[in-house]
Amino acid sequence: MRVFEANISLQVCAFLKDFLNNSSSFENANQKILDAFSINRFFENSDDFQVLKKSVSLVDTSSVEEFDRSEYGDFQTNKDLANKVVQHLIKKDISPEIVIEPTCGKGNFIIALLSNFKAIKKVYGIEIYKPYVWETKFSILDFLLSNPDSNKPEITITHCNVFDFDFKDISKQIQLEKLLIIGNPPWVTNSKLGSLNSSNLPSKSNFKNQNGLDAMTGKGNFDIAESISLMLLDAFQNHNGSLALLVKNSVVKNIVFDQKDKRYRVGEIEKYCIDSKKEFNVSVEAALLYCQLNLAPSFECDEFDFYSLSKKISFGWLNSKFVSNLADYNQTKEIDGVCPFEWRQGIKHDCSAIMELERVNGHFVNNQSDEIKLEEDLVYGFLKSSDLKNAVIKSTRKHTIITQTKVGQETLYIQHLYPDTYSYLMKNISNFKARKSSIYKGKPLFSIFGIGDYSFKPYKVAISGLYKTYHFSLVLPQNNKPIMLDDTCYFIGFDKIEYAVYSLILLNSSKTEAFLKSITFSDAKRVFTKDILMRLDLVNLANTISRFEVETQIINLNAKYNLDISISQWDSFINDMKPMKENQLTLF
Ligand SMILES: C[S@@+](CC[C@H](N)C(=O)[O-])C[C@H]1O[C@@H](n2cnc3c(N)ncnc32)[C@H](O)[C@@H]1O
Structure with a gap:
């Protein structure tokens, strides 16, 4: 069933029908939802409240027109994978108190977090596509209705462009609480967005300060997941906690590469390779990027298979050289220098x-x-x-x-x-x-x-x-x-x-x-x-x-x-x- 172009369960639909009929205004409804479920600002405005009230009474079960979502790099993480990522974090003894999902989509990570972590006090989700904001909220309601005794952290799902979101504001509020940044930022590059005339870019679109020639040779091509990850590291590197993001392999490589200049306070950088064909039905190499925040900067990354956890290689910086396989590089490093001929x-x-x-x-x-x-x-x-x-x-x-x-x-x-x-x-x-x-x-x-x-x-x-x-x-x-x-x-x-x-x-x-x-x-x-x-x-x-x-x-x-x-x-x-x-x- 769909309302506001978002999937909604029968349970949530029936609940909202009754609940909204008994709520006089959107402020009143927001307060009641906050009291019952700890979800902040469920309705952004009165219009949302009125429209939802009408919609749930006349649920539209017909199919809805699909929009072209390519500029949003929209590959939703399936529930099973979101759960496996969370289980993986549990094995690492992670138990967050504050959680940020920077581009939460339909909310599968948020549900996996609510199902598995008991100590969470606050959840922040951000999403640019309104139907997904609704779907996340509906899923949270569904989860809390089905699990009335579960922990109820304060939840804020914000409908906005992540590049306009003020992470520094959250950063200021966090004291000693353990933070987890988790999610799957959009899989789309700036050049793809350029060809779509999209504005879904960081404000300084040339965020890596590359010149026109780099843009011409493709060097200036970056994934917007990379700029989102860097933005998060900028805001939260000095907080206790960890970051776990599903990103393309190229993003992991670039983040480790950039460590030489940026020197983010992140350590234990790890890459867990996933089967993107199986998980997302796409032929792009991707992985779970994991690192711990607030550690002395690390310049290398250990690579594992996500499913078997077997270690593959380590890559990163060795002195002033960036290498894809640190062990093998040691055998051949004497020929790493400057070519006498210009390629x-x-x-x-x-x-x-x-x-x-x-x-x-x-x-x-x-x-x-x-x-x-x-x-x-x-x-x-x-x-x-x-x-x-x-x-x-x-x-x-x-x-x-x-x-x-x-x-x-x-x-x-x-x-x-x-x-x-x-x-x-x-x-x-x-x-x-x-x-x-x-x-x-x-x-x-x-x-x-x-x-x-x-x-x-x-x-x-x-x-x-x-x-x-x-x-x-x-x-x-x-x-x-x-x-x-x-x-x-x-x-x-x-x-x-x-x-x-x-x-x-x-x-x-x-x-x-x-x-x-x-x-x-x-x-x-x-x-x-x-x-x-x-x-x-x-x-x-x-x-x-x-x-x-x-x-x-x-x-x-x-x-x-x-x-x-x-x-x-x-x-x-x-x-x-x-x-x-x-x-x-x-x-x-
Ligand atoms: C790869 S999907 C992943 C969604 C969700 N994190 C998950 O794991 O299922 C990327 C999400 O980012 C959203 N998105 C794209 N650009 C965004 C932006 N600039 N600000 C906020 N969300 C954005 C898309 O709508 C999409 O839901």
């Missing part, structure tokens, strides 16, 4: 329908199967993440048009020098103009990004940023032209094929793989980033590999890919790498 991200054009071409019977065809006539000069072989499967790549399935040699370069020259290319691009100008990203605003026609001298290096060693394969590819020129990569890939470029091959051998070594596994998070959207790859100290890595091993690898590559590489330049390669630490390297 670059590939080309971004956001116009694959027009810019990605295939060569069919001597002419080009785009994604819409249009046959196109183009001059060859601006057309280059193009690789995407899915193409980086082999150790050596000499040819490409796709091609792209490189309209600029550096970012922001004027593109008028295309009209004069390459009329066919120009006419194709102009014919499809609407596709370029429809590109949403602000990076293209005010830039020359057909602009691309991730382009520079480095893009034209003939020999490249590349890896996909998206795939969990710890495998690098050597990319060789095609028809004497360098092959380009898209922006899901990262690469280093060389003028000498020997240097590229030596780098490839180092990067595909078991030591590199073990090191990368110990510092990357396989559930990240981008497993590899420029920051991660720049940590590969190839000079130290070269010292861990014997000359004999390098030579054996070269022989294998020569035989398999018909190359003609010798080890004769190995020593000069190592010498040339060293000056980079003083920023003098001239390999690019």
